[in-house]
Amino acid sequence: MSGPRWDTHLEQPHGLQLPGGRGGQRVHRRLRPAPEPQLAGGVADGAGPVADGAVGVPGARVHVGRLGCRTTHSNGEVVQSCILVFLATKPHVLPGVLQEIAPLVTPNHVLVSLVAGVTLQTLEQMLPPGTKVLRFMPNLPCVVQAGAVVFARGRCAGEREAAVLQGLLAACGLCEEVPESYIDIHTGLSGSGVAYVYMFAEALAEGAVKMGMSGPLASRIAAQTLLGAAKMMLETGEHPAKLRADVCTPGGTTIHALHELEKGGLRAAVMNAVEAGTIRARELGKN
Numbered sequence: 191m192s193g194p195r196w197d198t199h200l201e202q203p204h205g206l207q208l209p210g211g212r213g214g215q216r217v218h219r220r221l222r223p224a225p226e227p228q229l230a231g232g233v234a235d236g237a238g239p240v241a242d243g244a245v246g247v248p249g250a251r252v253h254v255g256r257l258g259c260r261t262t263h264s265n266g267e268v269v270q271s272c273i274l275v276f277l278a279t280k281p282h283v284l285p286g287v288l289q290e291i292a293p294l295v296t297p298n299h300v301l302v303s304l305v306a307g308v309t310l311q312t313l314e315q316m317l318p319p320g321t322k323v324l325r326f327m328p329n330l331p332c333v334v335q336a337g338a339v340v341f342a343r344g345r346c347a348g349e350r351e352a353a354v355l356q357g358l359l360a361a362c363g364l365c366e367e368v369p370e371s372y373i374d375i376h377t378g379l380s381g382s383g384v385a386y387v388y389m390f391a392e393a394l395a396e397g398a399v400k401m402g403m404s405g406p407l408a409s410r411i412a413a414q415t416l417l418g419a420a421k422m423m424l425e426t427g428e429h430p431a432k433l434r435a436d437v438c439t440p441g442g443t444t445i446h447a448l449h450e451l452e453k454g455g456l457r458a459a460v461m462n463a464v465e466a467g468t469i470r471a472r473e474l475g476k477n
């Protein structure tokens with residue numbers, strides 16, 4: 191099939207499916223035209239269309255419209271116009287989409303999935319032999335460039351495809367290539383994990399409200415506490431147990447409070463949550 195070639199456009203990929211759902215927007219909100227556009231250059235210069243098969247979502251249509259992107263209801267049109275295609279549907283929708291686009295996929299295409307649980311093997315089996323496939327898992331803070339993203343490549347995706355994907359996703363925050371088995375673990379740890387952290391933040395603030403502080407101030411302080419604690423972990427490279435111990439004055443407030451968390455089973459509950467998220471991601475891949 192003739193059409194745009196991935197290799198000649200590798201450094202500035204022309205044409206992507208920018209997925210319209212929340213998971214997808216998480217990523218492409220970061221890729222919008224900015225002082226130094228990562229993708230938007232290829233889009234804005236009219237070199238190729240960026241199509242979104244998900245324009246049924248009004249917010250998404252407005253959003254990608256602001257990027258100067260073309261939208262379409264046809265997944266086939268996306269594949270025929272674009273060489274780098276992101277798959278960002280719900281897991282149960284994906285098999286139908288793959289069936290629809292498979293006859294149009296060529297060796298020039300690069301298909302990238304962020305669909306939870308769906309393995310590279312499944313993607314490769316449902317696409318023509320030799321298709322270049324990669325898989326990644328973002329999380330919500332990609333929207334504010336503080337995301338945590340991991341990706342893995344299929345058998346036919348090489349160093350160049352991995353480098354380009356990493357270059358694009360680096361705009362979202364931390365981005366690392368990992369063995370594929372880590373992707374479902376990352377889903378339990380981080381993709382879903384942000385929700386555990388929000389629940390913890392909510393509980394922190396509610397504790398302060400119970401003790402008499404105003405809700406909005408308590409929320410802001412809870413958020414800053416999480417931000418500062420995370421920043422110290424990253425910047426010092428210290429194990430969190432060491433940083434926690436640094437806060438504990440003998441006989442002081444922190445050790446009394448931590449004892450309550452231990453009695454409440456916080457540590458086991460969080461470990462169980464990561465395990466449950468990971469197991470569920472693995473199950474989604476099998477359905």
Ligand SMILES: NC(=O)C1=CN([C@@H]2O[C@H](COP(=O)(O)OP(=O)(O)OC[C@H]3O[C@@H](n4cnc5c(N)ncnc54)[C@H](O)[C@@H]3O)[C@@H](O)[C@H]2O)C=CC1
Binds near residue numbers: 211245278287
């Ligand atoms: N929500 C999150 O924080 C994260 C979600 N994910 C993954 O992202 C994927 C999508 O999740 P969300 O964005 O949350 O869901 P969503 O419901 O916001 O987005 C799904 C999108 O797929 C589109 N769609 C439905 N049928 C389609 C079809 N036949 N062809 C093309 N597009 C179609 C919908 O219009 C919608 O825009 C899921 O597989 C999820 O596991 C991954 C990481 C984080």
Ligand SMILES: O=C(O)[C@@H]1CCC=N1
Binds near residue numbers: 306377381382
């Ligand atoms: O809950 C979910 O299935 C998706 C995957 C990671 C975050 N949200």
